[in-house]
Amino acid sequence: MHELSLALQIREICERELEKQPESRLTALGVEVGAFSAVEVETLQFCLQIVMSERFDGVRCEVIRQPGTAACSSCGLEFEVTQAPFECPSCGALARGVSGGDSLQVSYIEVESER
Template identity: 65%
Template sequence: MHEMALALEIGGICERELAHAPESRLTGLGVQVGAFSGVEVDTLRFCLEVVLKERHGDVAIEIEREPGVAACLSCEVQFEVRAAPFECPDCGSVARGVTGGQSLQVSYLEVE
């Protein structure tokens, strides 16, 4: 499962961040998931809960979807997109060249 591998990776990031403070416990975690990363947010949340529970107990997990950006080929307007098809808000033509929205990153950690 793709999401479990990602959750383990994020868990590793948390461990590295907390390595200098072994007494501290992770209480909150924010993750940004690109709209086109192919990640199921609900599945990722579940996997993160499983991964983090053992060492940290209950962690407040916030997963935010980051939209992608498409560029219109006709009028060169750039706009945010969350799902296909990508229609230009200005001229209505179908835009290509989606950039962004494919990443997955930790946006914040809360430690106690």
């Protein structure tokens, strides 16, 4: 499963981050998923919560879907899109293509000092 391997990679990122802060405990994690990445938000959320909980007790995981950006082929307006067709909100023409929105990144981690 694609999402499971992503979740494991995200956990590795967190583990590396936590090694730098040995007195801390991971309490929350946010991941941003682009609207056009081939990732199911619900599935990733599910996998992430499981793999993270194995290592970090009580951690809260949040997966956020980020919209992509499209540029209108007629008037040039840039607007946010989440799914096709990408119609310009200003003139109604179809957009040329989309950019952004195909990435996956850790947007935040929250740690708590154990002292």
